[in-house]
Amino acid sequence: MPEEPERPEPEGGDPACWLDQVCPACGRLTERTAAGRCAACGEPWD
Ligand SMILES: [Zn+2]
Helix, strand or coil, rough: CCCCCCCCCCCCCCCCCHHEEEEECCCCCCCCCCCCECCCCCCEEC
16 A cells, blocks of 8 residues: 655644534534534534
């Protein structure tokens, strides 16, 4: 297998790291519960 090319990463990390932890409904940095809802506001999270 070929080695993955090293990609330049900006200091501070990749936004994609936390974007999937931001609720689409309330915009808070939180997590999706096992039920598929925002842990902060309870809105369905897909
Ligand atoms: Zn929410």
